[in-house]
Amino acid sequence: MKSVMKKAGWTVVSLLPVFMFLLIQIGCSVVAMVVITILETVHMTVSGQGGAEVANIAMQRYLDNVIPILVVSQVIAVLVFGLWYYFAYGKKKRPEGTPKPLPVHYLLIVAVGISAQFFISSILNIIQSFIPQLLEQYNELMEQVGITDGAVLTILSTVILAPLSEELVCRGVGLKLAGKVSTRFWVANVIQALAFGILHVNLVQGIYAFGLGLILGALYGRFQNIWLCMLLHAVMNASSFLVEPVYSLLTPASGEVTPVTFLAVLVLSTVMLALCTIALLKRKTHQI
DSSP states (O other): OOOHHHHHHHHHHHHHHHHHHHHHHHHHHHHHHHHHHHHHHHHHTTTTTOOHHHHHHHHHHHHTTHHHHHHHHHHHHHHHHHHHHHHIIIIIITTOOOOOOOOOHHHHHHHHHHHHHHHHHHHHHHHHHHOOOGHHHHHHHHTTTTSSSHHHHHHHHIIIIIHHHHHHIIIIIIIIHHHHTTHHHHHHHHHHHHHHHHHTTTHHHHHHHHHHHHHHHHHHHHOOOOHHHHHHHHHHHHHHHHHHHHHTOOTTTTTTHHHHHHHHOOOOOOHHHHHHHHHHHHTTTOEE
């Protein structure tokens, strides 16, 4: 019984970094909303306008600046969890026998990231074709936060800061804490992948983030190198900007990509993802 309680306690502790990360994001959002509301109230008072609409105007200003606010929260998270990881784990030597990444491993990481992105996008597009209502909330969220546009701040947030902050939280700190739950690597890996899914705070992203989290955790377990995880994460996120151009090339004369095309992409990306992941992670014991 004591052992079970201890494992449960460490499981909760291993999830704390994710909740801290979410609190940083919430805190930045609250502060931004308060500052915007105060500024808009002052502006409307000085200009002699009525203040009845200040809440709606402030909310619109907030939505227009979601990405800058997200960038601030990600920078804070990088500093907080970067220092945590460095002083708690980063200065320790890698376990004896840990392999050094070779050029072929970097190529495989790029291939895994790209194929994972097209694997996910093809599944989402197939669902969108047949059951669009399942993705309504997800699509609205993506549009609201501007994830699909190519603005400089969006690229900075998606391709650089998200991989840095989220890898430090989940693979850097979370996986190490999850290692206290069990000596079996797969147990810790499942816990940190679950945390990675929770971090994305919506069901659709949470499901595929869990799967990607398992691969990222295994990558860290093999090479004990957080930078490789950040690279894979960055490649996958950057590949999201390739999806639309690639599907445009596959668009037939009718001007609409068919579910058959999505299915073909799904099959190809699944095979590529499986083969490259196996090649990247094979034959080595994973360590926490």
